[in-house]
Amino acid sequence: MAILIVGAGFSGSVHARELAEAGYDVTVIDKRPHIGGNAYDCEDENGVRVHAYGPHLFHTKSQPVLDWITRFAEFVPFEHKVRARLGDGRLVPLPINLDTVNTVFGTDFSTAEQVQAHLAAIALDIPEPGNAAEHLYAKIGRELTDLFFRPYTKKMWALDLEEMSPAVVKRIPLRMDRVDTYFSSEETQLLPRHGYTALFERLLAHPHITLRLSTGFDRSMLDGFEFCFNAMPIDEYYGFCFGELPYRSIRFHKRTEPAAPPPAWSVTNFTDAGPYTRETNWDALPCHRLHETGHRSVTVEEPCDYRDNGYERYYPVKTADGRYQTLYEQYRELARTEPNMEFIGRCGTYQYLDMDQVINQSLASVRRWLAQYAEA
Template sequence: MNTKPILVVGAGFAGACYARTLAEAGYAVTVIDSRSHIGGNAYDEIDHNGNRVHRYGPHLFHTSNEQVVDWVKRFGEWTPYEHRVDAQLADGRLVPLPVNRTTINTVFGAALSNDSEVEAFLRRLAVPCESPRNAAEHLYSKIGIELTDLFFRPYTKKMWLMDLEEVDISVVSRVSIRHDTEDRYFPNDKFQIMPKHGYTAIFSNIFDHPNITVRLSENFNKAMHEDYLHCFNSMPIDAYFDNVLGELPYRSIKFHHRTQESAADWKCSVINFTDARAFTRETAWYLLPHHRQPDGTGYSHTLEEPCDYRDNGLERYYPVKTADMRYQKIYKKYAELADELPYITFIGRCGTYQYLDMHQVINQSLMGAEKWLQRR
């Protein structure tokens, strides 16, 4: 056992991966989190209706990375679950999302019957553009104006408070357009699983190690550096440096919960709203596997309303990526400042100012912890 302990700031997936790897290598690790719970944004709990609810929006685990799956399976049972999402059109009809052949046939009243017919159809709709500079030009060049303006324009506006013309291509290219009738949300991922007893139970098991101490409702302060060998920190990097180079903005979400007396007649657990109403999506929690307890009473739903993080108690969810990458340029300068400090490593979503899915955070953090150990 090394004498001086290591400090991990943040009990989300980034902090949990660092803490467990370093603890198993013989280091004493203290994990602090300003929140009153472990799990970061993946935290879930059983609500008053007896439904499991993810406090920070539905978290679907999907990856093709076998090492990541092997690692998370060490800490609890996982159950196969293939996520599907419907989008609600203005007239109330539900169509598969991401857009696939069924979606296109419904929207245009068409009868396209194979991939090549869909390809040819989209080619006719597309507005050619040799080198698209932003999300609007990219989408118009792929699927034309009507589908872009139906499925992407109002949604992007309420999600990012930006027009597609201001948004970077990478923000929309995450969403595929399919020529077949595949309707799974993550069709390319080999592993699509959910924790049988919830994410919080997985986190409890990750932190359950004699070398790990977890302290909740505790904020990081710089005086802590003196007591620790090294600090792995998942706090927002701009906040650590007191915003000296400017603020790194985030979009946030206000969650509105409601209870139904009976289960909704939905095919999918999530419905997205593509129109201009304030909400982006609604989740029916009890439609996710193992989310309704045997003694459940009501049926819990959550609506999501995007907002600026300053209007939501500084809850930082999605880093903002504009087409001119102005905030990523500021982040780079913060990262250069951080490189000069040998006693701290910024980790995770807010430490690296990147939107990262859980499997990506886990992969990066496990590799980061191993690298740090190898250098010692």
């Protein structure tokens, strides 16, 4: 049976590999000239590995995902750290921790209990938060919300916190101690030693997989295949018949600086109301300095509407009233009527997914499909 896969990112590539190993002939197409989707990386002119679509830091709590993905690359451990730059230039740990609280409030707390008591005293009494602002006010009070989240959210989403779903900020962690790693200690954090692109090369290297890059999806292609797993934007496939599913996008601005010893963190967030959200110093990530050139690379991110960035779709928009998820449900209903197609991945299912989540979902989806076809 011949299967078409649209998209050579994680969702498409995981499907392709599992299907190929099960003996199916798979053709993977991608409209971009490279594999890896948004996880694509390459060496730049400063001898540094950069991730073309923003820093991709692999973290997971799932052992099955780890077992699966480590078949295709050697990984190195690392600890992701982020600092927030305050208006006066001071740098504080993010997620907010004991040291962040001390710096912002000029306090001298040394225990988690003191921080907890302070936050409880400044938190607002909002029993059922209906939006992101209320959720944060009820958790950390006005000052920290307005400093760390209000301008950042406005530039990231072009929405006020009051217009956003609590779901967007619910996953932001809060630390009462001095731990300054971004991800929780329950998660394994790894980076592929030779980069994501090399990982994808191995993932897609199988005699049953044919790869066609710089090839956009066209409905006429379906004639040659018995089934299609499709990671393209679901609204685009249906000609936007119910309206557009909007995304936020990011313009990446790269700067070259004289080489310097890298700091202990790779990402700095900006709390001000200017257009930029964060910058990445690639030298600070393990195995990212590939050749000494005397220069380092820093990428600054400027969020924007996806229509202002060549329809580069990064983050599905989640408003407090959930109107775009309702719109997506209409597309999903339509997709259920397709006998020979399944939409997959970030844009096929209109949800933000970390890499481990997309691997997990893809493994589940393709194994379900394989079980059904084995029965039929």
